[in-house]
Amino acid sequence: MTSSSDEGAKTLDDVRVRYLVTRAALRAAKAMTAPGLSPQRRLETLMECHGTMNAARGPDSPRLQFGEFRKALKGDLAALLPEGVTPLDLDGMMVVDRDGQITEDAFDLDLEQRMLLHTLRKLDTFAGTVNDRELQSEIDQETAFTLLRKQGEQRVYEAGRTDLIRCPAGPVDDLCELRLPPLVADFYREIPYDSLYQGWWYPCPICKWPMRIVVRKNAGTAVGVARCWHTPHADMGASYLFRLPTDASAPDLLPEPSPPRPSGREAILSPDLGDVPQAVPAKGHKALSRGIWRYTTIPGLPELDLHDRLAERGLRVSLWPGLDAYDLLVEISAKRGKKTRLKVDVKDYTSAPTLAKLIHAQEGDRGGADWLVVPDYRAGQVHLLSGVCEKYDMRVATASAFGEMVCEKAGVSWT
Structure with missing residues (x-):
């Protein structure tokens, strides 16, 4: 046995x-x-x-x-x-x-x-x-969070983590103005070589990190491709082609066909790609290390977006309470003055089985969250994760499904 x-x-x-x-x-x-x-x-x-x-x-x-x-x-x-x-x-x-x-x-x-x-x-x-x-x-992400928490102030922690999400790349002069401890600021490094074309880079319209650059043959002609390193962002439309210039000038991007924007409840959190990204010189610019970008900036976008959309609808929402015990605290005031408090952890893992094993290893959420929320494009993971989370009294939902559920409980409209 x-x-x-x-x-x-x-x-x-x-x-x-x-x-x-x-x-x-x-x-x-x-x-x-x-x-x-x-x-x-x-x-x-x-x-x-x-x-x-x-x-x-x-x-x-x-x-x-x-x-x-x-x-x-x-x-x-x-x-x-x-x-x-x-x-x-x-x-x-x-x-x-x-x-x-x-x-x-x-x-x-x-x-x-x-x-x-x-x-x-x-x-x-x-x-x-x-x-x-x-x-x-230590993993870069955990080291950065530890350094932010060392300040001991919730306001300072929120400001620093928000900066890592909103500003994953940019001019060195601007990055120096971010509300970050010096050791955290050191996670901004030179633009990765595989995001450069002859000294130029392009920020993803969704996450603002340098997009991946490749040159491939298409019907015997060399064509440049710029697409976000985060596959879901590329699939949403952060994917472009460009002609190779004959001089040192920056190429102009041409959008590849993208899927239609979601409708219904998912439309609320669907990102707006805006204008086509313009070339930025590598000189004088830096970007977060890949680990910080992938596991702070990327999941941080739906964290901030969900926070902002719920707050706009009159709900009380707190970011990273208790210096990041979990990601969101949503408080719902129901009839007769009764309040419901929902503790939320937001995860964006490519591998659902790996995330499931992590949850099992920690016996649920280490900070006591009772909801696990994944971005809408990870909807296919909900079934697997629900089976694991149920053992630890956690529920799982996509961001839009969670937002709709919370608004319904609060008596307001999500859409």
Whole structure:
């Protein structure tokens, strides 16, 4: 009979193997695609990642040859896992896309798995099982929040976190004016090379972070593509084409066809793309590190949007109460003076199974939230997450469904 301790250790080992395989593949893919890397350095990195991959697969798995490893990086990531490890989100995951670039989902999955392992390590679940050196340093997101909380003032924390959401990139002079402690401001770095075209970058019209730039062949002609690194934003219309200029001038973007704006309750939180983004010089500009942008700015947008829309309708809503015990506190005044308080945590994970495992590891929400809210474009995750959250007396909804429900309880119209 297998004990719950053995089952837990097996689960944790599987999580760690999936993380190490993903991490090794991602580092190797970066080495293969990064411009300007010397052949010697490229080979050294690939060989190191090959060794990590075989170590992660374990002594009972057939050794993966170096040539097979390089070839596998352009295929299904799940094929690199050893037998007996459930692939989950790795099944069908591509690390390198048709343009020879690292896929957005691979970046997200790597960060999400790292956060799950980081949480398990902090909880000291099955101590000693997780000892990968990369997990010894704090995740950027948590470090930034800790530095903001050290100020000890709710107002200062709200201002700083709002700035990280509203201003993920911009002129250095403007960024210096943000309400951030110096160590948090250090998370603004040079514009990533894969978001540049001849010294120019373009902010996503939704999140304002530098969009991804690639040049691909289309019917024998080279065409530039600019799209948000966050796939849902690109799918909403933050995706553009441009002709390659013959001089040093900045290219003009042309919008690709985008889906119609949602109607009904989802229209309230649907972002307005506005005008086509204009080129911005890289010189004198910086952007948040990818981890801070992906897991502070991206989920922060629906947090702020939901807060603002509910406040506009007369509801009392607080942001990150208790220095971020959870994301939103919504207070509803019903008839006979009775008040309902809803504690909300907003999550935007590419991997629903990874988020589910994180919730299970923490036995619900660490701050005591009783609602888990996901952006509307993650509606497909609600069923899976509801099954896990139900065990911890949490309910799950999309942002629009939650907003509509709250307004109905308060006797006001969401739409």
